Amino acid sequence: MISPQLNKLEHNMALSLSISTLLWYLLGRAFIVTLFLGGTVFLDLPKTFLMPDIRLVFLLLLTFFQICFSLLWLLRWQNHLRQFVQFQLVWDLVLSVLTVYVTGGTASLFSFLFIFVILSSALMATRTDVMVTVAASVVLYGGLVDLQYYGYIQVAPEVLEMTQTDIFYRLFLNVTAFLLAGFLGTILAGRLRRSEVLLQQERHDYAELERLNRTILQNIPSGLIVVDHSGFIRSFNSAAASICGVDVSKAIRRSLEEVFPQLVLTEMALPVERGELEYVKPKGEKRVLGYNALSFSDLQEHEAGTLITFQDLTETKRLEQHLQLGERLAAIGKLAAGLAHEIRNPLASLSGSVQLLAEQGGLNKSDQNLLDIVNRETTRLNRLLGDFLVFARPRIPEKGTCSMKNLIGEVYDLAKTDPRFTEVQLEIIIREDRLLQLDSGQIHQALWNLLVNAAQFSRAPKKIVIGFDATQRLVWVDDNGPGVNLDEKKKIFEPFYSSRPEGTGLGLSITHAIVTAHNATIECVENNWGGARFQINFSADDDTL
Structure with missing residues (x-):
C-alpha cells in the first residue's frame, strides 16, 4: 500500500528533473538519431547513386538544430523544466512520424521510435503526460497509416504495396506495442521513482540521525572515545578534548596509548570495565577520571572496537575529601570539647597555686626558675586549649555587609606591625572591591591564620601576596615556600597536624x-613560584543584594 505522501513525492520528483538528467537525454537523442537516420542515409547511398535522400538529411539537420535550441533553453530558462520536457516529447513525436513517413510509412522499420518516446515520457514526465504521449503516438501512427492506405499521401515509390490484412496487422502490432510500452514504462518508472523517493527519504533520515548523533556526542558532558580493534581512535568528542586537554584533530587516528597512556586495554573483547585513573594533561595538570569501557561489534558480529566513556571526578573527589574531613572534625571536636574543659579546670587551679607561691616570696633562684617554667607552660597550655575550643565549638557566623578590600587591608596593616613579618615582603593585589555578607571577625581570623602560616614556611627572601578576585569571589594567599606535597594536602586541615615541631596544628583547622561555617570552600594548590597558595572561594549566596 503506497501512502499518499509517497505518491505526492513521486509526482514531485517527476516534475523536478535535474539539469544533468536532461542533458543526458539530449545527448542520448543525438546518438540515436545519428545512429539510425545517419546509418540509413549511409546505407541508402548505393541505391541513389551516391546522392542521399534529401528528406533524411533534412531531418538530421532539423534534429541537430532542435537539440542546439534545447540546450540554449536549458541554460537560460531552468525554471521551466516541465514545459521543456513537454516540448521535447512533442518534437520527438513529430520526428518519429516524419521518420516513419520518409522511410516507407507502414513498411518502415522505424515505428519503434514511438516506443522510445513513450519510454522517455515515462521516465521524465508525469502519468498524465505518459497517457497523452501514448494516445498521440497511436493517433499519429494510425493517421499516417490511414492517409497512406486511402492514398492521401504518397510514400517512397520503391515500397511495395501491402494488402489490407498486412496493414491492419502492422497497425495492430504497433498500437499494441505502444500501449504495452506506456503501461510497462509507467509501472517501471513508478517503481524507479518510488525507489528514488525511498532512497532519498532514507538518506535524509540518515543525515538527520547522523546530525542528531553528532550534536548529542558534542554536547554531552561526558568524554567519549571510540577505539577500533587496532587501538586507534576513530571518534573523540569535544568533552573528551576538554577533559584531556587534547585537540580533536590531534586525537583522531592516533593510538589510544599516545592519548591515554594511563588507560591500558589489553583485549578489546573484554566485558564492561569500570575504574578510576589519574590522568596527567599535556600541561602537567593532574585530574582524576572515572571511565567505563565497553566493546562493540560490527554488522557481521565481528569485534570492531571499544567505546570508552569517562568523566572528570577531580572536583567530586575534592568535595568528598572536604566532606569526610568535616565529618571527622565534627566527631573529634565533639569528643575533645568535653575533654578540653576537664583539662582546663585543674589547669586553672594549678596556675592559681603557682601564682600564690610566687607571691609569698622567699624562694631561692632555682625554685623561682621552676615556678616561671610552670607558669609559662600553663599559660601556653591554656592558650592551646582556648584555640582548640574555638576549633571544636566554632561560633555561628554573625554575617553583615563587609568590604573585602577594607578587610584585607586591616589584615595587611596588622601584619606590618607584627614581628613575625619583619623580614617578609608583603603585597596586596585587589583590582576591584566587592561587598559580601560575612562575619568580618571570623574571616579576619581565617586570613590572619593563613598569613602566619605563609610567613612560617616562606624562604628567604620571604615574599607573601594576598589577593582578591571580585568576579570569582576568591581570596588567596601565596608564599614562596617549598609548597605542599600531595600527601600533606590530604591532612593539612586536620587538627593537630603540623609539619613544624613547634606547631600546634590548629591554625589551618580553625581556618x-x-x-x-560560611558555606565557602578552601583548598591548597601550587602557585606560579612553586610555593603554596591557599584560596578561599565564597559562594554566590554571600553576595549583597
Whole structure:
C-alpha cells in the first residue's frame, strides 16, 4: 500500500528533473538519431547513386538544430523544466512520424521510435503526460497509416504495396506495442521513482540521525572515545578534548596509548570495565577520571572496537575529601570539647597555686626558675586549649555587609606591625572591591591564620601576596615556600597536624572550620613560584543584594 505522501513525492520528483538528467537525454537523442537516420542515409547511398535522400538529411539537420535550441533553453530558462520536457516529447513525436513517413510509412522499420518516446515520457514526465504521449503516438501512427492506405499521401515509390490484412496487422502490432510500452514504462518508472523517493527519504533520515548523533556526542558532558580493534581512535568528542586537554584533530587516528597512556586495554573483547585513573594533561595538570569501557561489534558480529566513556571526578573527589574531613572534625571536636574543659579546670587551679607561691616570696633562684617554667607552660597550655575550643565549638557566623578590600587591608596593616613579618615582603593585589555578607571577625581570623602560616614556611627572601578576585569571589594567599606535597594536602586541615615541631596544628583547622561555617570552600594548590597558595572561594549566596 503506497501512502499518499509517497505518491505526492513521486509526482514531485517527476516534475523536478535535474539539469544533468536532461542533458543526458539530449545527448542520448543525438546518438540515436545519428545512429539510425545517419546509418540509413549511409546505407541508402548505393541505391541513389551516391546522392542521399534529401528528406533524411533534412531531418538530421532539423534534429541537430532542435537539440542546439534545447540546450540554449536549458541554460537560460531552468525554471521551466516541465514545459521543456513537454516540448521535447512533442518534437520527438513529430520526428518519429516524419521518420516513419520518409522511410516507407507502414513498411518502415522505424515505428519503434514511438516506443522510445513513450519510454522517455515515462521516465521524465508525469502519468498524465505518459497517457497523452501514448494516445498521440497511436493517433499519429494510425493517421499516417490511414492517409497512406486511402492514398492521401504518397510514400517512397520503391515500397511495395501491402494488402489490407498486412496493414491492419502492422497497425495492430504497433498500437499494441505502444500501449504495452506506456503501461510497462509507467509501472517501471513508478517503481524507479518510488525507489528514488525511498532512497532519498532514507538518506535524509540518515543525515538527520547522523546530525542528531553528532550534536548529542558534542554536547554531552561526558568524554567519549571510540577505539577500533587496532587501538586507534576513530571518534573523540569535544568533552573528551576538554577533559584531556587534547585537540580533536590531534586525537583522531592516533593510538589510544599516545592519548591515554594511563588507560591500558589489553583485549578489546573484554566485558564492561569500570575504574578510576589519574590522568596527567599535556600541561602537567593532574585530574582524576572515572571511565567505563565497553566493546562493540560490527554488522557481521565481528569485534570492531571499544567505546570508552569517562568523566572528570577531580572536583567530586575534592568535595568528598572536604566532606569526610568535616565529618571527622565534627566527631573529634565533639569528643575533645568535653575533654578540653576537664583539662582546663585543674589547669586553672594549678596556675592559681603557682601564682600564690610566687607571691609569698622567699624562694631561692632555682625554685623561682621552676615556678616561671610552670607558669609559662600553663599559660601556653591554656592558650592551646582556648584555640582548640574555638576549633571544636566554632561560633555561628554573625554575617553583615563587609568590604573585602577594607578587610584585607586591616589584615595587611596588622601584619606590618607584627614581628613575625619583619623580614617578609608583603603585597596586596585587589583590582576591584566587592561587598559580601560575612562575619568580618571570623574571616579576619581565617586570613590572619593563613598569613602566619605563609610567613612560617616562606624562604628567604620571604615574599607573601594576598589577593582578591571580585568576579570569582576568591581570596588567596601565596608564599614562596617549598609548597605542599600531595600527601600533606590530604591532612593539612586536620587538627593537630603540623609539619613544624613547634606547631600546634590548629591554625589551618580553625581556618577550615570558619570557611566551612560560611558555606565557602578552601583548598591548597601550587602557585606560579612553586610555593603554596591557599584560596578561599565564597559562594554566590554571600553576595549583597
